[in-house]
Amino acid sequence: MSDLVSGFRDPDVARRIIDELQRVATRPCKLMEVCGTHTMAIAKNGLRDVMPQTVKLLSGPGCPVCVTANAEIDMAIEVGRQPGVILTTFGDMIKVPGSYSSLSQEKADGRDVRIVYSPLDSLTIAENNPDKHVVFLGVGFETTAPAVALTIREAASRGLENWSALSLHKTVPAALEALVNDPDVQINGFILPGHVSTIIGVEPYLFLAEKYSVPCVITGFEPVDVLQGVYMLAKQLADGRAEVEIAYKRAVMQDGNPAAVAAMNEMFEATDAEWRGIGVIPGTGLAIRPEFARYDATKRVPVTPPEPREIKGCQCGDVLRGVVLPYECKLFGKGCTPEHPIGPCMVSSEGSCAAYYRYTDYGKA
Amino acid sequence: MRQDRILLAHGSGGTMMRELIEDVFMAGFADDVLMRMDDAAALDFPAPRLAISTDTYVVNPLFFPGGDIGRLAICGTVNDIATSGATPLYLSVGFVLEEGMPVEDLRRILVSMRDAAAEAGVRIVTGDTKVVEKGHGDGCYINTAGVGALAEGLDLSGSHCKPGDVVLLSGTLGDHGIAVISTREGLSFSTDIQTDAAPLNALIAAVLEAAPDVRCFRDPTRGGLASTLNELASASEVSITVEESSVPVLDQVRGASEMLGYDVFQVANEGKMVAVVPAEQAEAALNAMRNAPYGSAAAIIGTVAESPAGKVYVKTPFGATRIMDMLVGEQLPRIC
Numbered sequence: 001m002s003d004l005v006s007g008f009r010d011p012d013v014a015r016r017i018i019d020e021l022q023r024v025a026t027r028p029c030k031l032m033e034v035c036g037t038h039t040m041a042i043a044k045n046g047l048r049d050v051m052p053q054t055v056k057l058l059s060g061p062g063c064p065v066c067v068t069a070n071a072e073i074d075m076a077i078e079v080g081r082q083p084g085v086i087l088t089t090f091g092d093m094i095k096v097p098g099s100y101s102s103l104s105q106e107k108a109d110g111r112d113v114r115i116v117y118s119p120l121d122s123l124t125i126a127e128n129n130p131d132k133h134v135v136f137l138g139v140g141f142e143t144t145a146p147a148v149a150l151t152i153r154e155a156a157s158r159g160l161e162n163w164s165a166l167s168l169h170k171t172v173p174a175a176l177e178a179l180v181n182d183p184d185v186q187i188n189g190f191i192l193p194g195h196v197s198t199i200i201g202v203e204p205y206l207f208l209a210e211k212y213s214v215p216c217v218i219t220g221f222e223p224v225d226v227l228q229g230v231y232m233l234a235k236q237l238a239d240g241r242a243e244v245e246i247a248y249k250r251a252v253m254q255d256g257n258p259a260a261v262a263a264m265n266e267m268f269e270a271t272d273a274e275w276r277g278i279g280v281i282p283g284t285g286l287a288i289r290p291e292f293a294r295y296d297a298t299k300r301v302p303v304t305p306p307e308p309r310e311i312k313g314c315q316c317g318d319v320l321r322g323v324v325l326p327y328e329c330k331l332f333g334k335g336c337t338p339e340h341p342i343g344p345c346m347v348s349s350e351g352s353c354a355a356y357y358r359y360t361d362y363g364k365a
Numbered sequence: 366m367r368q369d370r371i372l373l374a375h376g377s378g379g380t381m382m383r384e385l386i387e388d389v390f391m392a393g394f395a396d397d398v399l400m401r402m403d404d405a406a407a408l409d410f411p412a413p414r415l416a417i418s419t420d421t422y423v424v425n426p427l428f429f430p431g432g433d434i435g436r437l438a439i440c441g442t443v444n445d446i447a448t449s450g451a452t453p454l455y456l457s458v459g460f461v462l463e464e465g466m467p468v469e470d471l472r473r474i475l476v477s478m479r480d481a482a483a484e485a486g487v488r489i490v491t492g493d494t495k496v497v498e499k500g501h502g503d504g505c506y507i508n509t510a511g512v513g514a515l516a517e518g519l520d521l522s523g524s525h526c527k528p529g530d531v532v533l534l535s536g537t538l539g540d541h542g543i544a545v546i547s548t549r550e551g552l553s554f555s556t557d558i559q560t561d562a563a564p565l566n567a568l569i570a571a572v573l574e575a576a577p578d579v580r581c582f583r584d585p586t587r588g589g590l591a592s593t594l595n596e597l598a599s600a601s602e603v604s605i606t607v608e609e610s611s612v613p614v615l616d617q618v619r620g621a622s623e624m625l626g627y628d629v630f631q632v633a634n635e636g637k638m639v640a641v642v643p644a645e646q647a648e649a650a651l652n653a654m655r656n657a658p659y660g661s662a663a664a665i666i667g668t669v670a671e672s673p674a675g676k677v678y679v680k681t682p683f684g685a686t687r688i689m690d691m692l693v694g695e696q697l698p699r700i701c
Contacts, residue, residue, distance in 0.1 A: 011682040018683075044628075046685020092626075095694060104694075117625070223683055338693035349626045359687040361676075 008222030017227040018050050025052045025234040030186055032322050034176065035193030036063030036350025037221050043355035045223045055230060058322035059352035061175050061275060062193050064140045065092045066320055066344045066351050069274040072168045073098030074305035076137050077106055079166055082301050086112045086129060088122040089137040096344045099308045119151035119165075126155075126163035135297045138167045143195040145169040145286055146260035149267035152288070152295045166297035169286040170273050172196050173204040178281050180212045184323045189215040189233040191226070194248045199264075201256025202244050209242040219247040267292055276344070277317020316343035319352055326353040327363030371466040376496030389468065390492060393475030398490045406490035408455055412514030416451035418442055419510035425503050427470065430544045431559025435474035437635055438507040439481035440562045441586065444638070447566040448582040450521045450573055451513030453485060458509050459493040463502035474505065485564035487511065525580040526601035531647040532667040535568060535638040535660045536561065538590055539618040542632035546625065558617050561659075563636030568657035575653035576646035583639045588692050589631040593639050594667075594677045595691050602674040607667035607689060610682045630679070631692040641669065 007013065033039055039059045042048060048057060061067050077098055080087035087103070094103045094115060107113040112132075116122050119136050126134035138148045148165055155163050172193065179185050192205060197218045208214045215236035219229030228247045236243060246252050264286070273285030288296040314336070315329040326332055331342055338354060341347035346354050356362050366388040374381040391400055398406045422438040439456065446453040458478070462471065482489055540561040547556045569582055580601075585593040590612075598605045614629055622629040636659055642650045647665055654663035677689040 009682065011684070014683050044681075044687060045683055046681045046687045047683065049685040050683055223681075358690040361688065 008220065008224040010224060013224050014227055017224065017231050021055070021227065021231045021234055022052045024231065024238050025054045027237065028054045028056070029188040029234065029237055030056045030058055030322070031189045031191060031230060031233055032058045032060045032179075032187045033191040033226075034060040034062040034172065035191075035195065036066065036348065036352070037195065038191055038193070038226060039063070039352045039355045040350055041221045041223065041226055043359040045226075046359070047223060047226055048360075051230070055234065057230070058187065058325070059319065059355070060190075060322055061179070061278065061320040062141070062172065063320075063345070063348050063350040063352070064144070064170065065096055065348035066316060067170060067175075067275045067277070068093075068096070068139055068168055068344065069276050069308070070099045070310065071274060071305065071308040073102075074100070074308050075303060076166060076168070077101050077103065078303040078305040079135055079297060079301050080106050080111045080113055082303065084132050085301060086114060086125060086132050086134045087137060088114050088116045088125055088134060090117075090139065091115045092348055092350070093137060093139055095341065095347045097311075097341060097347070100306065119148050120154065123151060123155055123158065123160060123163060126160050127158070130162060132162065133301065134163045135301060136163070136165045138165045138169055140169055141172050141193070141196050142199040142264070145268065146199060146263045149263040152267045152292055153263070155295055156292070161294070164295045164297040164300040165288065167268065167286055167288050169268070170275065171270075171284050171286065173200075173207075174281050174284045175275060175278060176205070176208060178278050179321060180208065180214060182321060185321050187214065187322060188237060189217070191229045191233065192216050192218040192244070194218060194220040194225070194251060197246075197248070197252045197256065199257050199260045201252070202246065202254050205244045209244050213242040215242045216244040217247050218244065218252050220251060277320040311342050314343040316345045316353070319345050326356040329353070333357060333363045366468060369468050371462045371464060371468060371471065371496055373464050373496050373498065376462070376494060382494070385494065389471060390475065390494070393472065394479055394489045394492075396488050396490055398488070399492065406455070408490060410454075410514065413517060414515040416446050416449040416513045416515045417510070418445040419508065420445060421506065421508040423503060423506050424545065426545075426548055427474065427504050429548045429560055430557070432562040433474055433477050434505060434507055435476075435478035436481045436562045438509045439478050439485065439487070440564045440635060442509040442511045443485045443487055443564045443566055444584045446511050446513040447569045448521070448584060448638075449513070449515060450519040450569070450582075451515040452570070453487045453511055453513040453566050455490045456482065456487050456509050456511040457491045458489055458507060460495070461502055461506040462494060462496045463504050464496055464499040466504050471505065481564060485566055521579065521581045522600070523581045523583060523597045524600040526597055526603050526605075526641045526669050527580065527643070528603060528669055528671040529644050530580060530641050530669040531644050531665055532594070532605060532607065532669065533640045533642065533647065533650055533654060534590070534612065534664055534666045535565065535640075535654050536636070536662040537613045537615045537618065538585075538634060538637065539614060539622060539629045539632035541635040542589070542627070543618050543621045545633075547621065556617050556621055558615065558621065561634055561636035563659045565636065565638050565659060568638060568654060568660045571653040571657040572640055572642075572650050576640075576642045576650035578643050578646055579650065580641040580643075585634050585637055585639055587633050589629075589633055590639065591628070591630040591677070591689050591691050594689060597641065598677050599675045601669075604670045604673050604676045604678070605667055606670065606678045606680055606686070609679050611664055611666045613662045613664050630689055
């Protein structure tokens with residue numbers, strides 16, 4: 001592993017890219033890193049500090065936990081409250097506040113909520129608890145959805161009758177179109193998510209460059225990757241080009257991973273999905289197809305969650321659109337901290353508020 | 366003992382409890398004072414001052430690569446006592462056993478406690494056992510308390526760090542936390558990483574001898590290095606800056622941490638020691654650490670400055686600086 005990544009952490013290489021970037025980025029620009037993992041990588045490596053004055057990096061809607069709407073979290077909580085249900089989830093979701101509660105609160109109240117690292121672990125829990133119904137909370141983008149799709153296939157092949165998935169997955173490209181069309185949002189270029197792109201490839205993003213003339217670079221998550229991505233965007237802007245380039249060729253193929261996409265398409269169909277801060281974006285959700293309804297938690301454990309509510313003063317929605325920076329939110333570091341999060345951007349390990357709060361002095365006395 | 370599982374009756378105070386104590390605990394620990402089975406251990410004490418510490422150990426699973434709850438329970442308290450500069454001497458052990466626990470597991474735990482105590486040169490001189498109903502405990506909880514002999518005039522404290530001091534770390538970060546999480550149900554990834562749980566009293570004694578003006582020792586257990594350094598920075602009202610590239614981390618631990626979304630500075634250690642020493646004694650302290658048991662990978666990782674008080678920073682290899690933040694809540698594996 002270290003041999004694979006060490007070159008992408010080499011300070012000398014980074015230095016050279018930064019020097020080049022200084023030379024190229026003569027005009028002010030706002031670049032959005034779409035993915036939460038990029039946000040964290042930038043904060044953790046202190047890359048904002050080494051950017052030229054002209055380059056502003058904004059965080060985007062690419063933290064799956066953060067864009068999960070309150071109504072969806074409420075639904076997951078309600079599913080977990082049903083008798084005989086074991087709710088299994090990735091760790092990130094556990095602390096995220098919904099309208100009235102969180103999964104960690106539910107766990108403390110005695111519901112059976114368990115953290116798994118892989119959706120397959122959830123199947124094992126189902127096999128070990130034949131008298132319970134095990135629900136896997138599927139949250140994530142194109143990176144996670146294929147794994148859940150394959151888990152559904154595996155559940156079918158094992159003949160499991162007491163397992164289902166609550167699919168709250170979302171797909172990324174159309175959300176970026178919503179941002180580009182948003183009059184509040186000013187973005188000169190996108191740093192596109194490397195992980196998502198390993199699955200879907202380049203084609204789904206081409207419209208950003210072709211229709212909207214916004215330069216895009218797909219890049220990875222090591223410091224040198226991120227710097228390289230920023231440099232390539234600055235270069236496109238300087239040259240007056242708008243293309244979708246790949247700076248992450250060791251992982252991203254032009255047409256992605258067709259097998260993963262096929263698995264996703266086999267199990268899921270597009271549906272409308274609500275994004276926190278952006279609203280409903282048609283066709284960006286992934287519903288389990290009717291022929292696999294017996295693995296669909298919305299069918300197996302139907303619930304009616306209470307009317308969702310938004311928390312007053314929370315600007316996660318604006319943060320996710322890059323309209324305000326995390327520390328510009330009035331609650332940042334005051335009412336809202338990682339210990340007492342009000343919005344998901346402060347609690348998620350990929351959240352931009354968490355990234356700023358954890359790694360910088362911004363907005364702190 | 367005839368039963369192969371712990372029963373509620375083993376905590377009843379009657380004959381079955383006596384059987385458990387004699388056949389399992391006494392056989393396991395075999396200390397002269399303990400074997401007298403008096404309510405209190407009466408002991409000689411070779412110093413005018415003593416250091417005392419207690420800790421309770423709850424870990425799931427009980428056995429993990431390279432160790433178990435028993436080794437943790439001895440090493441943890443030995444190390445806590447040793448951080449004061451004292452020589453750990455005597456320990457008490459208290460067990461809360463869950464009904465149904467295999468007696469064989471208990472025996473294994475006792476063997477590893479005995480071995481760790483022997484390695485650290487401490488005696489287990491008194492103990493207690495309770496049994497709780499099935500479902501009311503994770504197999505076994507252990508409390509240990511201990512005392513150590515403290516030399517006259519020695520006053521180490523986390524509030525004694527001064528600007529210009531140097532921060533040392535005795536070895537690689539994160540081994541214990543990753544070893545334990547790799548065995549937990551529901552988290553299917555495997556590594557060959559082993560816990561670092563180890564008694565560090567010999568290492569501390571060596572550093573004390575080499576660097577007599579050492580300000581403090583602190584073991585970065587739960588919350589990892591981040592919690593330890595933040596505590597020191599607050600207590601001493603100083604700022605600490607760590608050079609990221611100087612901090613020793615095993616490749617496997619770094620990889621697993623990244624995969625799980627953990628910050629390796631926040632991952633738990635059970636066999637590592639942080640020491641803050643005056644700059645002029647740093648080299649001597651480092652050499653002493655490296656030559657002591659469990660200290661071969663020791664490194665100088667950071668420096669103490671006057672301000673901003675209470676803050677801990679990490680200098681990244683790219684010349685940027687970020688905060689070293691403390692763990693909030695539980696450490697949880699992430700989505701992507």
